[in-house]
Amino acid sequence: MREIAYKMNISTRTVQSVLKKFRETKTVHDQHGRGRKRKLTKNDVNRMVKKAKKGKTARQLSLEYEKETGKSISDRTIQRTLKIEHLAYLKIKSIPKLDEDDKANRLEYAHNMANLDWKNILFTDEKDFWMETIETHCWQEAGARKTVQKSVGWPKKIHVWGGIGYYHKTRLHFFEKNLTSKLYQKILKKNLPPKCAPDCPRELKKSGT
Numbered sequence: 001m002r003e004i005a006y007k008m009n010i011s012t013r014t015v016q017s018v019l020k021k022f023r024e025t026k027t028v029h030d031q032h033g034r035g036r037k038r039k040l041t042k043n044d045v046n047r048m049v050k051k052a053k054k055g056k057t058a059r060q061l062s063l064e065y066e067k068e069t070g071k072s073i074s075d076r077t078i079q080r081t082l083k084i085e086h087l088a089y090l091k092i093k094s095i096p097k098l099d100e101d102d103k104a105n106r107l108e109y110a111h112n113m114a115n116l117d118w119k120n121i122l123f124t125d126e127k128d129f130w131m132e133t134i135e136t137h138c139w140q141e142a143g144a145r146k147t148v149q150k151s152v153g154w155p156k157k158i159h160v161w162g163g164i165g166y167y168h169k170t171r172l173h174f175f176e177k178n179l180t181s182k183l184y185q186k187i188l189k190k191n192l193p194p195k196c197a198p199d200c201p202r203e204l205k206k207s208g209t
Helices: 002-008 012-025 042-053 058-069 075-084 100-112 181-191 202-207
Strands: 122-130 157-165 173-175
Touching: 002 012, 042 058, 042 075, 058 075, 157 181, 173 181
Parallel strands: none
Antiparallel strands: 122 157, 157 173
């Protein structure tokens, strides 16, 4: 036993404990159920995930759990649990609200375009990629708020333009200046298919449609 402890660079008591565990259980691994008991059952976690997805905060979940079970649980424990379940505390995105005129216009457009041959239509768009990011939300204690120094000016960013259609797929066009009408026309002249579309069929390239 001392020889094993010397070679493994551990105490003889540790060697004795491991050998005893092996003789009793035929394994050196911890038995199932050992360790600290979890406060939340799997059903508790599933219910909290559903409530969190509906907009409940960690504090609200904590109060509801205590009211339902008579047991207390900290906000931090719930936050850790939600993170393990792949949820994150993020800013809620806002989307434009459609009024009745918007709905009517979209429906009219859909009717007018129902018989259009979309194979000759190219959809284009541009996207901004910010090279520097600043955290706006994170889990934090009320009495120890996290601070970040404000940056001077706007963070660096790069713009990307691209187009895709049934037959066509343009190359990505990268630019750094703000997109003006003049620059947009320049991008279109340089990248519009069919000549500049790698996926365009040969017969359409020759016809120029």
